[in-house]
Amino acid sequence: MTSAQYSNNLEAFWMPFTANRQFKQNPRMLVGAKDMHYTSADGRQILDGTAGLWCVNAGHGRTKIVEAVSKQVAELDYAPAFQMGHPKAFELAARLAAMMPKPLDHVFFTNSGSESVDTALKIALAYHRAKGNGTKYRLLGRERGYHGVGFGGISVGGISGNRKTFGTMLTGVDHIRHTHDPARNAFSRGQPEFGAEFADDLEKVIALHDASNIAALIVEPVACSTGVLVPPKGYLKRLREICDKHDILLIFDEVITGFGRLGTPFAVDYFDVIPDLVTTAKGLTSGVVPMGAVFCSSKIYDAFMDAPENTIELFHGYTYSAHPVACAASLATLDVYAEEGLLTRVSEIAQYWEDALHSLKGLPHVIDIRNLGLIGAIELESIPGAPTKRAFQAFLKAYERNLLIRTTGDIIALSPPLVIEKSQIDEIFDTLSGVLKEID
Numbered sequence: 147m148t149s150a151q152y153s154n155n156l157e158a159f160w161m162p163f164t165a166n167r168q169f170k171q172n173p174r175m176l177v178g179a180k181d182m183h184y185t186s187a188d189g190r191q192i193l194d195g196t197a198g199l200w201c202v203n204a205g206h207g208r209t210k211i212v213e214a215v216s217k218q219v220a221e222l223d224y225a226p227a228f229q230m231g232h233p234k235a236f237e238l239a240a241r242l243a244a245m246m247p248k249p250l251d252h253v254f255f256t257n258s259g260s261e262s263v264d265t266a267l268k269i270a271l272a273y274h275r276a277k278g279n280g281t282k283y284r285l286l287g288r289e290r291g292y293h294g295v296g297f298g299g300i301s302v303g304g305i306s307g308n309r310k311t312f313g314t315m316l317t318g319v320d321h322i323r324h325t326h327d328p329a330r331n332a333f334s335r336g337q338p339e340f341g342a343e344f345a346d347d348l349e350k351v352i353a354l355h356d357a358s359n360i361a362a363l364i365v366e367p368v369a370c371s372t373g374v375l376v377p378p379k380g381y382l383k384r385l386r387e388i389c390d391k392h393d394i395l396l397i398f399d400e401v402i403t404g405f406g407r408l409g410t411p412f413a414v415d416y417f418d419v420i421p422d423l424v425t426t427a428k429g430l431t432s433g434v435v436p437m438g439a440v441f442c443s444s445k446i447y448d449a450f451m452d453a454p455e456n457t458i459e460l461f462h463g464y465t466y467s468a469h470p471v472a473c474a475a476s477l478a479t480l481d482v483y484a485e486e487g488l489l490t491r492v493s494e495i496a497q498y499w500e501d502a503l504h505s506l507k508g509l510p511h512v513i514d515i516r517n518l519g520l521i522g523a524i525e526l527e528s529i530p531g532a533p534t535k536r537a538f539q540a541f542l543k544a545y546e547r548n549l550l551i552r553t554t555g556d557i558i559a560l561s562p563p564l565v566i567e568k569s570q571i572d573e574i575f576d577t578l579s580g581v582l583k584e585i586d
């Protein structure tokens with residue numbers, strides 16, 4: 147479809163994270179989706195190399211989820227979760243808690259990853275206060291971390307573009323370094339060998355501020371939105387040990403890594419490191435209905451439940467927390483995951499994925515390739531003075547060739563639905579190989 151055909155209705159929608167004026171010259175409209183493909187407005191089948199935005203884990207248009215949503219809308223369209231409940235919220239929370247290792251036994255519902263992050267940060271602060279440690283108010287994140295776009299999330303996040311135009315952020319936030327170390331780890335397959343010692347940054351920050359002032363550290367187990375930075379071997383375990391030593395809560399932001407992306411239900415399982423809080427969203431409903439969830443350890447939950455009876459334990463929540471339609475979508479999504487073994491399927495195809503991805507090594511402009519589970523990144527050398535331009539060219543060319551990819555800076559990021567077939571993996575990398583030979 148041409149821009150002229152849309153010219154009457156392209157102005158009102160201020161698009162998120164988009165070059166709006168550029169988009170309007172060349173609108174890329176999606177009008178349908180089924181399984182591994184989108185249908186574009188000009189009638190093409192576009193292979194979804196990104197599961198939408200890292201979220202459509204079960205593939206598009208899953209009948210079971212569609213039916214559960216429409217049934218729920220007719221049966222109970224909305225119910226408040228403040229001092230009221232509905233059965234599916236309790237059923238879903240119990241089912242989710244059973245999927246997580248102990249002691250992550252409690253679930254707080256939100257509507258997005260950003261809300262999950264802000265919720266987890268607030269719970270961490272309130273927890274220390276409930277324990278009588280109210281001076282523990284500092285929050286720590288990492289450089290290049292992405293934790294959504296709420297003020298809490300951009301404060302602990304470490305992407306300058308998301309921060310620099312929005313004022314002072316939360317006070318009392320510090321960052322430790324990211325783990326990207328191309329000099330030692332370029333073209334690593336899976337977890338890099340070098341860099342566990344980056345975790346010792348945490349000791350330095352603790353020495354500076356004193357542990358009695360630090361509430362929590364939030365990290366993405368794999369930092370995805372910032373270009374797929376895979377944690378070096380041993381790094382996350384070391385973070386856990388340091389947090390334990392100093393009574394600092396560890397928060398894993400699993401908005402992307404949750405729900406099978408690494409070949410285990412959660413990154414918690416993959417890395418065998420159990421944090422105190424886990425933020426999720428996206429794959430929770432396979433992207434069908436907005437929903438997020440924060441998993442919380444019993445130690446934290448119990449600290450709140452020690453409050454005098456008949457008090458509200460946590461002054462926090464959303465009109466749409468545990469929305470019945472989202473709960474129904476999530477329960478159906480979990481059924482699909484269970485019936486098709488999708489939460490572990492990636493462990494069977496990860497090697498194939500890794501080999502196909504790394505076959506792009508040696509193509510023009512490629513300076514690094516990274517992967518874990520069903521996530522991949524191809525980093526391109528930037529055009530001097532024009533960062534992001536080269537990868538964006540690749541994005542446009544790939545779309546012309548019926549493949550949806552995502553770019554961040556000059557990094558191409560890939561994260562297809564977990565139902566992808568090997569032939570479709572081949573198609574992704576054949577297309578990309580052609581694209582990389584064609585761009586400037």
Ligand code: PMP
Nearest residue numbers: 258259260292293294399401402
């Ligand atoms: N945390 C992480 C790790 C994410 O990847 C994202 C989204 N990509 C978010 C938080 C924010 O999620 P949302 O866009 O649903 O607010």
